[in-house]
Amino acid sequence: FVAFFSLYLLTLAGNLTIMGLTWVDRSLHTPMYLFLSALSFSETCYTLTIIPKMLADLLDRDRRISVTGCGLQMCFFLGLGGTNCVILTLMGYDRFLAICNPLRYPLLMTNVACGQLVASAWAGGFLVSFIQIALTFRVSFCIPNLIRHFFCNMRAVVRLSCIDSDLTEFIVTLMSMLGLVGTFLLISLTYVFILSSVLKIPSAEGKQKAFSTCASHLTVVIIHFGFASIAYLKPEASGGDDSLIAVPYTIITPFLSPIIFSLRNKDMKNAFRKITRKTVFLKNNLGLLFLV
Numbered sequence: 001f002v003a004f005f006s007l008y009l010l011t012l013a014g015n016l017t018i019m020g021l022t023w024v025d026r027s028l029h030t031p032m033y034l035f036l037s038a039l040s041f042s043e044t045c046y047t048l049t050i051i052p053k054m055l056a057d058l059l060d061r062d063r064r065i066s067v068t069g070c071g072l073q074m075c076f077f078l079g080l081g082g083t084n085c086v087i088l089t090l091m092g093y094d095r096f097l098a099i100c101n102p103l104r105y106p107l108l109m110t111n112v113a114c115g116q117l118v119a120s121a122w123a124g125g126f127l128v129s130f131i132q133i134a135l136t137f138r139v140s141f142c143i144p145n146l147i148r149h150f151f152c153n154m155r156a157v158v159r160l161s162c163i164d165s166d167l168t169e170f171i172v173t174l175m176s177m178l179g180l181v182g183t184f185l186l187i188s189l190t191y192v193f194i195l196s197s198v199l200k201i202p203s204a205e206g207k208q209k210a211f212s213t214c215a216s217h218l219t220v221v222i223i224h225f226g227f228a229s230i231a232y233l234k235p236e237a238s239g240g241d242d243s244l245i246a247v248p249y250t251i252i253t254p255f256l257s258p259i260i261f262s263l264r265n266k267d268m269k270n271a272f273r274k275i276t277r278k279t280v281f282l283k284n285n286l287g288l289l290f291l292v
Contacts, residue, residue, distance in 0.1 A: 001055060004051065007255045019044075024275060032094055065152065082126070085225075088221055092217065099210055128175060150246070197210075223253055
């Protein structure tokens, strides 16, 4: 409990810091940081769907959840997970336009376009989620009604069906796999074009600057899709306890994501220092005013 609670607080602090800095500092009102802020908001909601209930269950012996509560938790978990994948893909597309089409970038990637793309990411993620929920809950469930997981995992719930659930489990798992593989392939394709463009830059400094804008995103993509693929592509996925293997992509990945984007980003660190200096300056002035 202590370990997961600490990770959750740090995850919330990291994501809220990114959203706050992006909102306050006007120099961060660019497409790259708007997408980053959207990802932080989505991941905050994603962890809020799973971790508070899990922490409560760790302290309580009565670990019940209603069918409606289970359906809502699964719906938001799947929808927000899909949204995160699409936003990561959009961030790759943003870097592709900035590096491969720098002259057209201001025209194509406006703040309005960013908002529309983020809205499309949410719509697409939850559309797939609604289909999976409809397939999962179209049948009745039998006793023992024990979900062998720390949240309403899709496959764990499907296995409680009164009828043969192998086909349903295969379909819903296939949809998740196609979503993961599809978005990952799109990101990989963008980086193929990015790499080809960067290699054409004559100066080593220019190459390093171009790569530095992609390093954080690429690191998070590898961690995010790596942990998620382990859960969905592991052998014998139709049986056994998947709870331990779900910890990395439900707890560890959201914890690492804001750290990587913050520590490896000069603009974010500069914005944090700027806000810190302003806060200290205001405190000192208020203290002087109080003394007078």
